[in-house]
């Protein structure tokens with residue numbers, strides 16, 4: 001089944017993102033989390049893919065087991081930078097063999113440990129090239145990433161939007177956004193996307209801030225900005241993890257509630273492999 005067929009139904013679709021445990025952790029730890037997450041009745045669960053390809057096998061295995069053992073549709077993330085066309089083709093074969101029908105097609109981050117990394121020498125430079133190959137290969141459902149505040153590498157929002165339009169036109173069914181903490185960023189982006197004739201569903205991705213350290217790392221990794229009300233909470237609860245956890249759940253719940261009231265087709269929650277906090281948000285907003 002292609003995930004795009006879920007959108008446009010009466011109720012907004014809840015989707016969840018998980019990541020494979022690190023190589024030195026048993027794979028089964030993620031299934032203990034999934035045993036709980038499945039009770040939230042998500043429309044689909046997405047499984048991230050390490051930029052360097054380290055957890056490639058784990059992504060495919062987890063995505064396959066989500067379908068087979070939990071009966072939930074899965075969305076396997078696939079990055080292409082630092083992969084050859086032959087490697088990507090082999091992964092697509094594996095996905096087909098495992099019965100996975102939906103891919104989140106990504107370029108992947110540029111390696112932090114290679115300051116002079118030459119993107120132009122890569123077989124894949126941008127996600128749209130991967131999307132092109134996936135479309136040629138088989139009838140997968142294809143999702144891609146969108147950046148409401150602009151992708152950090154692109155200096156002009158206008159160019160980023162044109163690049164996104166081109167990516168969508170290469171065969172994207174729907175987009176999932178980078179996390180943001182101020183809904184105005186998403187609403188403004190949607191106005192611009194409409195003007196740019198990006199007309200596929202754009203599903204907002206929301207991540208609750210559960211501790212002060214996590215937010216610094218998040219901002220460092222994806223360049224999201226913190227609005228003043230959230231910054232105040234982070235300052236207030238800097239040395240009170242429990243208080244920060246509660247405030248973070250409340251903040252994310254309000255964000256999701258507001259988005260739902262605006263009529264979004266679905267919401268994607270970055271679970272960070274946590275169940276209790278995600279369940280609280282889902283219950284708070286009545287999804």
Ligand SMILES: Cc1cc2nc3c(=O)[nH]c(=O)nc-3n(C[C@H](O)[C@H](O)[C@H](O)COP(=O)(O)OP(=O)(O)OC[C@H]3O[C@@H](n4cnc5c(N)ncnc54)[C@H](O)[C@@H]3O)c2cc1C
Nearest residue numbers: 048049051077106107108109126127145151154160163178
């Ligand atoms: C929902 C979501 C899930 C993610 N999951 C993962 C994951 O599992 N694993 C992982 O490693 N990373 C993941 N990422 C991070 C992502 O890989 C990085 O943000 C990466 O830097 C960009 O990937 P992309 O697919 O958006 O790239 P692209 O769409 O290729 O864009 C990358 C940059 O290139 C520019 N660009 C695009 N096309 C052109 C062109 N033709 N000419 C010039 N410039 C162009 C864009 O404007 C942008 O600045 C995820 C991000 C999101 C939002």
